[in-house]
Amino acid sequence: MSVVLEVRGLGVRFGGIRAVDGVSFDAESNAITTIIGPNGAGKSTLFNLISGMIRPSSGKVMLRGVDLTGRPPYLMQRAGMGRSFQITNLFFELTVFENLRLAAQRLETTGRFLLPVRRSERALARVHELVERFALAPKAGELAGALSHGEQRRLEIAVALATEPSILLLDEPTQGMSHSDTADTAALIRDLARDVTILLIEHDIGVVMDISNHIVVMHQGRKLAEGAPAVVRADPAVKSAYFGH
Ligand code: ADP
Numbered sequence: 001m002s003v004v005l006e007v008r009g010l011g012v013r014f015g016g017i018r019a020v021d022g023v024s025f026d027a028e029s030n031a032i033t034t035i036i037g038p039n040g041a042g043k044s045t046l047f048n049l050i051s052g053m054i055r056p057s058s059g060k061v062m063l064r065g066v067d068l069t070g071r072p073p074y075l076m077q078r079a080g081m082g083r084s085f086q087i088t089n090l091f092f093e094l095t096v097f098e099n100l101r102l103a104a105q106r107l108e109t110t111g112r113f114l115l116p117v118r119r120s121e122r123a124l125a126r127v128h129e130l131v132e133r134f135a136l137a138p139k140a141g142e143l144a145g146a147l148s149h150g151e152q153r154r155l156e157i158a159v160a161l162a163t164e165p166s167i168l169l170l171d172e173p174t175q176g177m178s179h180s181d182t183a184d185t186a187a188l189i190r191d192l193a194r195d196v197t198i199l200l201i202e203h204d205i206g207v208v209m210d211i212s213n214h215i216v217v218m219h220q221g222r223k224l225a226e227g228a229p230a231v232v233r234a235d236p237a238v239k240s241a242y243f244g245h
C-alpha cells in the first residue's frame with residue numbers, strides 16, 4: 001500500500017463558521033477511505049477543498065506526492081483527481097454515451113489543438129468499456145435525463161472514472177437509492193477499488209462498515225477519529241457524537 005492522497009491541516013471558513021477545521025488524513029492506494037459524520041459536519045466541503053472547487057484558507061492537498069493546493073478543478077482533474085457530486089453533474093439533455101464521451105475526451109484534449117484521431121479512439125474505447133462495466137449498454141443511446149435515479153447515480157460514477165483518475169471522490173453515491181440499488185452500488189464500489197483509490201462520503205452505516213478499509217469521522221468541521229471500521233465503531237467519542245449512544 002502506498003499513500004495516494006495526503007490531506008494536511010485543511011481548513012476553510014464561511015463567514016464566522018469553520019466549516020472544515022484543520023483536517024488531516026491519508027488515502028492509500030486501492031483502498032476505500034470513507035468520510036462519515038452527521039449532516040453539516042463538513043464532509044462535502046472537505047471534498048470541495050480536496051478537488052479545488054473552493055480554495056482552502058489553510059492546509060495542503062498532495063496527490064501522488066504533488067502539491068495541488070489551491071489549483072483550479074480542471075488542473076486537479078488533469079493531475080488525477082476524479083469526483084462525482086452530491087448534486088448531479090450530468091448533462092440531462094445528452095445521451096449516456098455522449099456524457100461519457102465528453103468526459104473521456106476532456107482528458108485527451110490539450111486545449112489548444114484538435115484531438116488527434118489516435119487519442120480520440122482511445123477515449124472511445126474507454127467509453128465502451130465503461131458502458132459495459134456499469135451495465136449501461138442497453139441505455140447508451142438514451143438521454144441521461146430519462147434514466148432512473150439509480151442509473152443516473154451509476155452514470156455519474158462512470159463519468160468521473162472516464163478521466164482515468166488516480167483517486168475517485170464519491171459524495172453519497174447511494175443517496176436516495178432503494179435497498180437493493182444501495183447493495184449493488186456498494187458492490188460496484190468495492191469492485192472499483194481494485195483499480196482506483198476511493199475516497200467516499202457515505203451515510204449508510206451498514207455500507208460504510210462493510211466496504212471501508214479506513215474511516216475518517218468528522219464532527220463540526222473537525223476530524224473526531226479515524227481507523228479501521230472495528231476501531232472507529234468501538235471509539236467512545238464516535239459513539240456519543242455520531243451513533244448517539
Ligand atoms: P456535510 O456534507 O457534512 O453535510 P457540508 O460540508 O455541506 O456538510 O457543510 C458544512 C457546513 O458548512 C454547514 O454548516 C454548511 O451550512 C456550511 N456551508 C457549506 N457550504 C457553504 C457555502 N458555500 N457557504 C456558506 N456556508 C456553507
Ligand code: MG
Nearest residue numbers: 043044045086
Ligand atoms: Mg454533504
